[in-house]
Amino acid sequence: MSRGKKLDLQIGADFDESDWNVVTEKRKSTFSEILEPSKHQLVFHKEKRRGKTVTLVGPFLLEKEDAKALLKTLKKKLGCGGTISEEFLEFQGDIQPKLREYLEAMAYRFKKK
Numbered sequence: 001m002s003r004g005k006k007l008d009l010q011i012g013a014d015f016d017e018s019d020w021n022v023v024t025e026k027r028k029s030t031f032s033e034i035l036e037p038s039k040h041q042l043v044f045h046k047e048k049r050r051g052k053t054v055t056l057v058g059p060f061l062l063e064k065e066d067a068k069a070l071l072k073t074l075k076k077k078l079g080c081g082g083t084i085s086e087e088f089l090e091f092q093g094d095i096q097p098k099l100r101e102y103l104e105a106m107a108y109r110f111k112k113k
Helices: 064-078 096-105
Strands: 013-016 019-022 043-049 052-058 082-085 088-092
Touching (some): 043 096, 052 096, 064 088, 064 096
Antiparallel strands (some): 013 019, 043 052, 082 088
């Protein structure tokens, strides 16, 4: 293997009459419904990554474009970076109080601890 090339491995097989076929299905999300903001039950998680704090909020049951738009508006309001990871939004820093305030103004609900 030369440097810079990644090894492409596919795991899984499917029996078919006499020969084996490679299964190429991707793992799907566990949530299939799209919910309106008032029906969400969001939770916060705080993690340390490389010595920095990351705030996760979710799960968001939105379409991909809607989740990207929500992330973009929240990043502008909070003045921080962030990304989407599965159904969770990740934000740089410990910003839970501000984030909760903005999401509650948008009619999102949170689970009680």
